Amino acid sequence: MEQQILEIDIADWQVSTPNSAWISALEAGKVLYFPHLSFSFTADERRFLTPAIRDPKSRNISLDANGKLKGALGDAADQEALASMIGRFRAQAQQLIHSLLPAYADSRSELRMAPTSYRPMQVETRAQSWRADDRRLHVDAFPSRPNYGERILRVFANVNPDGVPRIWRVGEPFEDVAQRFLPRVKAYSRWQAQALHALHVTKSLRSEYDHLMLQLHDAMKSDPAYQKDGPQVTQPFAAGSVWVCFSDQTPHAVMAGQYMMEQTLHLPAAKQYDPGASPLAILRRLTGRALTE
Numbered sequence: 001m002e003q004q005i006l007e008i009d010i011a012d013w014q015v016s017t018p019n020s021a022w023i024s025a026l027e028a029g030k031v032l033y034f035p036h037l038s039f040s041f042t043a044d045e046r047r048f049l050t051p052a053i054r055d056p057k058s059r060n061i062s063l064d065a066n067g068k069l070k071g072a073l074g075d076a077a078d079q080e081a082l083a084s085m086i087g088r089f090r091a092q093a094q095q096l097i098h099s100l101l102p103a104y105a106d107s108r109s110e111l112r113m114a115p116t117s118y119r120p121m122q123v124e125t126r127a128q129s130w131r132a133d134d135r136r137l138h139v140d141a142f143p144s145r146p147n148y149g150e151r152i153l154r155v156f157a158n159v160n161p162d163g164v165p166r167i168w169r170v171g172e173p174f175e176d177v178a179q180r181f182l183p184r185v186k187a188y189s190r191w192q193a194q195a196l197h198a199l200h201v202t203k204s205l206r207s208e209y210d211h212l213m214l215q216l217h218d219a220m221k222s223d224p225a226y227q228k229d230g231p232q233v234t235q236p237f238a239a240g241s242v243w244v245c246f247s248d249q250t251p252h253a254v255m256a257g258q259y260m261m262e263q264t265l266h267l268p269a270a271k272q273y274d275p276g277a278s279p280l281a282i283l284r285r286l287t288g289r290a291l292t293e
């Protein structure tokens with residue numbers, strides 16, 4: 001399999017010379033790995049390096065667009081300090097994306113930031129259903145929030161204080177995934193999509209694109225032979241490193257690690273450097289249908 005990880009040796013969140021080879025690699029579904037770029041905790045923030053800071057009722061700790069912190073325990077001062085730490089990561093992740101991908105920044109009003117998350121839990125001990133289990137190779141797809149082909153761009157930082165890497169598996173190019181699984185997926189049913197919307201299972205009508213992405217997500221995760229023997233590489237992301245990928249395109253699975261910061265950004269596929277490289281364009285080509293009507 002072609003190399004799926006591209007290492008970039010910079011140590012500053014502001015990229016001084018954006019590079020078109022990096023941009024095409026990212027849009028081709030590769031992971032950009034910055035082994036020497038890190039998010040730092042202040043001495044005071046080191047007290048947040050414990051899973052006990054998370055409210056057990058929430059999966060993650062997150063900071064929403066209005067600066068509201070969710071999912072954390074602690075008094076008002078703790079919560080404020082934690083929000084400020086997560087906000088600093090958000091600003092740095094945004095700076096990286098804006099300087100690495102200047103055309104995305106030009107359409108800044110269309111680059112929409114999702115809540116920023118801090119994940120202090122250990123990956124290996126998480127118990128989940130197969131569908132929610134991110135230790136299985138998958139592409140991201142949202143069951144309740146149809147996105148009509150909008151891209152899911154994510155910035156991850158391993159902030160482990162003890163040098164423990166975050167270990168991912170990274171799979172084959174999206175087009176190969178689609179060619180492999182499309183023949184097995186259930187056909188789209190518009191009336192079913194309408195029923196899901198009427199029942200508020202989905203926040204808007206699930207498009208055929210969203211249906212196919214969910215089917216690919218489930219088909220990958222529920223296939224043990226693919227999980228074990230499908231084309232893939234194991235990639236440890238070092239403590240004190242950052243990586244970026246389009247998680248709706250790059251098959252990924254997390255196998256081990258603890259303490260991560262994460263920022264998701266959404267971008268219309270039409271605003272990419274090469275919209276033809278997007279999952280929407282690939283699926284349209286392979287099915288011969290518009291998928292978002």
Ligand code: AKG
Binds near residue numbers: 134166247253254260
């Ligand atoms: C996902 O959020 O889709 C993941 O696979 C999680 C990645 C991670 O926890 O490192």
